Every structure is written in structure tokens, then in C-alpha cells.
Amino acid sequence: MKVLEVNHLETSFAIKKNKFLAIRDVSLHVDEGEILGIVGESGSGKSVTMKSVVGILPSNGQVESGEILFRGTNLLQIKPEEKRALLGNDITMIFQDPMTALNPLKTIGYHIEEIIIRHQKVDRVSARKQAEAILNIVEIPDAKRRLTQYPHEFSGGMRQRVVIGMALVNSPQLLIADEPTTALDVTIQFQILKLIKKLQAKNKMAVVLITHDLAVVYNMCHRILVMYGGKILEEGTRTEIFDNPQHPYTLALMESIPNLESAEKSKLEPIEGIAPTLDNMPAGCPFAPRCKHAMAICGHEMPTKHTFSKTHSSYCHLNGSNPAHGGSDA
Amino acid sequence: MGKYIGKRILQAIPLVILISILTFTLIQLAPYDAVDSITTPDMSAEYIEALKEEYGLNDPIYRQYLAWAKKTLSGDFGYSIVTHSNIKEALSQRIPATMLIVIPSYLVALMIAVILGLIAGAKQGTLIDKIVDGFCSITMSTPTFWMGLIFLYIFSYKLNWLPSLGMYTTGQEKSVKDLVWHMFLPCVTLTIAFLPQMIRYVRSSTIGQLAEDYVSVQRTYGATEKNILFRHVLKNALLPLITLVGMSLPMLVTGAFVTESIFSWPGVGPYFLGAIRGFDYPIILVILILSSSLVIIGNLLADILYGLIDTRIKDLGNS
Numbered sequence: 001m002k003v004l005e006v007n008h009l010e011t012s013f014a015i016k017k018n019k020f021l022a023i024r025d026v027s028l029h030v031d032e033g034e035i036l037g038i039v040g041e042s043g044s045g046k047s048v049t050m051k052s053v054v055g056i057l058p059s060n061g062q063v064e065s066g067e068i069l070f071r072g073t074n075l076l077q078i079k080p081e082e083k084r085a086l087l088g089n090d091i092t093m094i095f096q097d098p099m100t101a102l103n104p105l106k107t108i109g110y111h112i113e114e115i116i117i118r119h120q121k122v123d124r125v126s127a128r129k130q131a132e133a134i135l136n137i138v139e140i141p142d143a144k145r146r147l148t149q150y151p152h153e154f155s156g157g158m159r160q161r162v163v164i165g166m167a168l169v170n171s172p173q174l175l176i177a178d179e180p181t182t183a184l185d186v187t188i189q190f191q192i193l194k195l196i197k198k199l200q201a202k203n204k205m206a207v208v209l210i211t212h213d214l215a216v217v218y219n220m221c222h223r224i225l226v227m228y229g230g231k232i233l234e235e236g237t238r239t240e241i242f243d244n245p246q247h248p249y250t251l252a253l254m255e256s257i258p259n260l261e262s263a264e265k266s267k268l269e270p271i272e273g274i275a276p277t278l279d280n281m282p283a284g285c286p287f288a289p290r291c292k293h294a295m296a297i298c299g300h301e302m303p304t305k306h307t308f309s310k311t312h313s314s315y316c317h318l319n320g321s322n323p324a325h326g327g328s329d330a
Numbered sequence: 331m332g333k334y335i336g337k338r339i340l341q342a343i344p345l346v347i348l349i350s351i352l353t354f355t356l357i358q359l360a361p362y363d364a365v366d367s368i369t370t371p372d373m374s375a376e377y378i379e380a381l382k383e384e385y386g387l388n389d390p391i392y393r394q395y396l397a398w399a400k401k402t403l404s405g406d407f408g409y410s411i412v413t414h415s416n417i418k419e420a421l422s423q424r425i426p427a428t429m430l431i432v433i434p435s436y437l438v439a440l441m442i443a444v445i446l447g448l449i450a451g452a453k454q455g456t457l458i459d460k461i462v463d464g465f466c467s468i469t470m471s472t473p474t475f476w477m478g479l480i481f482l483y484i485f486s487y488k489l490n491w492l493p494s495l496g497m498y499t500t501g502q503e504k505s506v507k508d509l510v511w512h513m514f515l516p517c518v519t520l521t522i523a524f525l526p527q528m529i530r531y532v533r534s535s536t537i538g539q540l541a542e543d544y545v546s547v548q549r550t551y552g553a554t555e556k557n558i559l560f561r562h563v564l565k566n567a568l569l570p571l572i573t574l575v576g577m578s579l580p581m582l583v584t585g586a587f588v589t590e591s592i593f594s595w596p597g598v599g600p601y602f603l604g605a606i607r608g609f610d611y612p613i614i615l616v617i618l619i620l621s622s623s624l625v626i627i628g629n630l631l632a633d634i635l636y637g638l639i640d641t642r643i644k645d646l647g648n649s
Contacts, residue, residue, distance in 0.1 A: 054550055056546050056550055084552040084553075084554065085552065086552070087549075087550055087551060087552035088550065088551030088552035088553075089552060092550070092551065093550045095543065095547060097543060100542065100544065101543055101544055101547045102544055102547075103548075103562050103566065104544075104566070104640075104642060105566055105569070105639075105640060105641075106562070114553075114561070115551050115552075118551075118553070119552065150642070152641070152642045163547075166551065
């Protein structure tokens with residue numbers, strides 16, 4: 001069952017009266033109980049895609065075309081109040097920086113109870129009970145006392161737990177996690193991810209996990225989308241992407257991860273150059289200027305979708321002649 | 331919290347002492363002999379010397395300061411050297427008169443500023459924001475004395491709706507209605523003078539808060555804009571206003587110099603300006619000390635209030 005389906009989404013940003021497409025023809029879907037990972041470097045459009053879904057684009061951003069279906073309802077066509085009834089209720093989101101996500105002058109209890117009351121129309125007492133229960137679920141000890149405390153009395157990891165609590169308290173069907181652990185240190189990162197995964201499995205939630213950390217993706221996700229320059233370059237299951245990457249960009253990403261376990265000395269391969277900016281987007285494949293395998297055609301023509309299996313596809317002119325296994329070097 | 335307040339009060343005391351020493355010294359440095367203001371050209375040199383002795387003007391400065399500080403602390407503000415009237419008595423009538431126009435004007439301005447600033451901030455860039463901003467620019471660049479004179483010209487002279495000077499109509503000293511009637515123009519002038527800074531303050535604070543991450547988080551959780559503005563942004567945006575209000579405390583004494591002079595309001599303003607003109611240094615000293623102490627007290631109160639409302643600061647003080 002598809003919980004979220006995005007078809008041919010295009011999102012633009014207006015910069016000094018010029019419009020630039022930040023998201024170009026992005027289609028994706030997430031099923032019930034599935035964790036979809038969206039990987040890409042800064043500016044690849046992974047966050048903007050999900051911000052378009054939720055409708056929290058910055059004021060100069062706008063969805064140009066496409067459809068965003070949540071359980072079959074096009075979110076782009078419903079009234080604002082219908083949308084608000086979904087947000088924080090069926091669709092929730094966790095953010096990158098837990099330090100700034102909470103209002104510094106409101107207690108943790110207020111934050112959680114407000115969301116419960118807004119969507120469930122229950123009284124304060126019952127909301128407080130639920131808030132206490134959710135703090136237990138996100139493994140914050142001493143819940144009763146913690147509810148009366150303010151955000152500054154919590155550490156970063158604890159605040160992220162609070163935000164996860166806010167996100168889960170109304171049992172959403174779709175959870176969007178936008179780099180939920182980027183601002184946290186590695187041990188806390190592990191705990192938070194474990195918590196998200198545990199609760200996701202328990203509630204059969206659909207989760208979209210946005211990250212630039214391939215290790216996180218590997219440990220968490222069922223399926224993976226690789227984005228670059230506002231486009232999807234490769235899509236597949238975890239095994240397909242990690243064991244058999246087809247797009248040179250995906251491959252380059254893999255090569256740029258340090259491998260601590262390998263006995264032999266391997267050189268870390270960075271990807272040369274920088275990601276294209278909105279006002280300087282190549283006409284063809286966005287990765288072409290940095291691609292080791294780029295051909296003449298790559299510079300001016302965007303490759304079409306090439307399907308390898310029911311779940312695995314990639315957009316590259318190499319069309320499956322996997323560069324890792326000796327593709328064209330022209 | 332108690333510890334924090336105590337610490338802040340202890341810090342304030344040396345500051346007041348320092349300010350009093352500074353003010354006292356500066357007056358001594360003025361190119362003017364205080365005795366000149368009580369002498370006349372036909373007085374003999376011996377008589378002038380005797381006067382100097384009598385007023386303690388021949389003592390070393392530190393002795394003069396200590397004597398003055400001791401007297402002031404015991405509540406004796408001394409006498410005007412020009413009119414020989416009791417300063418404390420004069421101030422006990424003039425300070426309430428000043429407060430009578432400053433407090434209502436300030437409160438009205440504050441209320442209007444919160445409403446307009448919040449609206450302008452929430453609707454940044456829209457027509458209503460531009461109108462509010464234009465109003466601020468115009469009133470900010472209009473001198474108070476000019477505005478006061480224009481009001482006088484229109485409402486008192488041309489239309490003859492409102493009285494042009496003083497606090498009472500002679501013979502109606504007990505009438506509250508008459509008093510309010512006289513307060514009207516000075517208060518409107520003061521309110522308009524206070525407004526632009528306050529509006530800009532609230533507006534920028536609101537804009538700053540609306541750009542915070544927690545606001546977009548609230549949007550993602552289905553909060554309406556109204557909900558965000560009143561449940562979340564309002565309190566945070568008005569918090570810095572405490573500092574502004576605290577710093578305005580000295581206005582209770584010195585807040586309306588120009589306005590009071592224009593409308594011949596018998597407040598501290600004309601009294602102080604007169605004292606400066608006549609080099610009536612006991613009056614100048616007392617008013618300077620009073621207003622600078624109020625600056626310190628205002629800041630202290632603002633800090634304490636801030637701490638009570640924003641728990642982050644309270645916890646900072648305890649650690």
C-alpha cells in the first residue's frame with residue numbers, strides 16, 4: 001500500500017526575479033512499513049523535495065507542477081485547513097537541528113500536549129497522560145518531571161527524542177526525517193536511529209529518511225533514492241544500490257566512504273569539483289561535469305530512465321554498462 | 331533567583347556612587363563659579379567670601395562631595411541657590427506632574443506599538459507593513475517641539491478645542507475634567523514621540539521570532555498562523571520589550587522636557603531647564619542623580635523581570 005506517492009514534481013525558487021528549478025521531474029513512493037532513504041549532497045534537492053510534500057518551502061519557493069498523493073489525496077489540491085488536519089497528525093516531520101526546533105519559552109509538556117489537543121480534541125488531563133506515555137516510549141526517563149521542564153534543560157539527543165515524541169504522539173502514517181542525526185554526535189546518533197527504526201517497525205509507519213550519510217542509509221533503509229542537482233539519478237533496494245550501483249555518481253559516493261575494515265590500504269576517492277548551483281545547472285546530466293565517465297552526449301542531453309529490475313533504475317547514458325565493471329572511459 | 335537579584339543589587343550600588351562622583355566632579359569643572367549665581371555686582375569682596383564660606387564652597391572638593399552626599403542620602407536635597415526655595419518640595423510637586431503625562435502616554439504608546447508592531451512584523455512586506463513603517467519614519471523624523479507647536483496652533487489657536495498651556499484653568503484646580511482636558515495635547519504629543527521606536531522594536535522582534543526554526547516546526551505540525559503568532563511568537567517577541575520599558579524608567583523624571591516646555595506644563599522639564607540656565611547646581615545635581623539612579627534601577631528591574639519570565643536566564647544566574 002503506497003502511503004506517499006510523488007509524481008513528476010517540479011519545484012522552483014525565485015532568485016532576483018529569475019526562477020530556477022530546484023526539483024526536476026522527481027517521482028517517488030513510500031509504502032506502508034517501509035523506510036525510504038534519500039541520499040545526496042547539500043543542494044541536491046533532497047530536503048526541498050520533502051519540504052514541497054509538507055508545504056513548508058521558504059517564501060520564494062513554489063511547486064510548479066506534479067502531484068503529491070498521500071493515500072490517494074493530492075496534497076497540492078486540498079484546502080489549507082484540510083492540509084493542517086493531516087500535518088502533525090498523519091504526516092509528521094523530524095528536523096535536523098533539535099536545538100532550535102523547540103520554543104525556548106514553552107515547556108516540553110506544552111509542546112507535546114498542544115499537538116495532541118490540536119488533532120485529537122481531548123482535554124488537558126488526557127493530553128498530559130499521553131504526553132507522559134510518549135516520553136516513556138522515546139525512552140526519556142523521569143517523564144513526569146521532564147514534561148514540566150524547558151528545552152534548555154535537555155541535551156541535544158534528549159531534545160531530538162522530544163521532537164520524535166511530538167512526531168509520533170498522534171501515530172502518523174508517514175514520518176519524514178530530515179537529517180535527524182546530523183547535528184548529534186555519533187553515539188547519540190546511533191541511539192536515535194535505533195529508536196526511529198524500533199518505533200517504525202512497531203507502528204508499521206512509512207518513513208522517508210533524508211541524509212547524506214551512507215552508513216545511516218545502509219543501516220536503516222529498505223529502499224534508496226540517490227539525488228543530485230534536483231534530479232533522481234538512481235533508485236533501488238538497499239542491496240541493489242550497495243552491491244550493484246549503476247550510476248557513476250552512486251559509485252563515486254561509495255568510493256568516497258572510508259573503509260575501516262579492509263585490510264589493504266585503499267585510497268579515499270573524493271568526488272572532484274563541486275555540486276552545481278541553481279543558476280548554473282548543466283543542460284544534460286547534472287553530474288556530467290564531475291563524472292569520470294562523461295561522454296559528449298552527457299553535456300547536453302539528460303539520459304532517460306533505464307530499468308534493471310522491478311525496483312532498480314538509473315538515469316545514465318552508460319545504460320547499465322556499469323562503469324565499476326569496466327564501462328566506457330571515454 | 332534570590333541570589334541572582336542580590337548579586338545584581340550589589341553590583342548596582344558602586345555604580346550609583348560612581349555616577350554621583352562623576353556628576354559632582356563635572357559640575358565642579360564647569361567654567362563658572364557657583365557663587366556668581368547668588369552674588370550681585372555691587373556686593374563687596376568680603377561679603378562674597380563670607381557667602382562662599384557659608385555655602386562650603388571653599389572646602390576641598392572631596393569634603394564638599396561628602397557633605398553633599400550625606401545630606402542627599404538623608405533626604406535633604408538642599409535649596410535652590412537662585413530662588414532659595416526647597417528643592418525637595420518643588421520636586422514633590424513637579425515629579426508627579428511629569429508622571430501624570432508621561433505614564434499614560436507611555437502606556438498608550440506601548441499598547442499601540444505592540445498591536446501595530448505585531449501586525450507589521452507578521453505581515454512583513456505587505457501594504458499594511460509599509461503604512462506602519464511610513465508612519466514610523468515620519469514621526470521619528472518629526473521634532474517633538476515642532477509637532478507640539480503644530481498641535482497647539484491647530485487645536486488650541488485655530489479650532490479653540492483644547493487649552494494651550496498649564497495644568498489647570500485658574501479657579502478650577504480641583505476639577506479632574508479640567509485636568510484631563512489640559513493633559514490631552516501634551517499626552518498625544520508624547521505618545522506620538524514614544525511610538526516609532528517602540529513599533530520598530532516590536533516589529534523587528536516579531537520578524538526575528540517568525541524566522542526561528544521552532545515556527546516552521548509548528549507549521550509542520552499543523553498550527554495555524556494565528557496560533558503560531560499568539561501562542562508561540564507573541565511572548566518571545568515581547569520579551570526584549572522588557573529591557574526597553576526598564577530603560578524608560580528615568581523618563582518618569584526626565585521624559586518630557588521638550589513637551590512640558592512647549593505646553594508650559596509645570597513638570598520637571600521647565601524646572602530643570604531653568605536650573606541649567608541659572609546654573610542652579612544643587613537642582614542640576616539632584617535631578618541628574620535621580621535620573622541616573624532610575625536608569626540603574628530600571629535596568630535592574632528589567633533584568634529581574636526577564637529572569638522571571640525567561641527561565642534560561644534564571645538558570646544561568648544559579649549556576
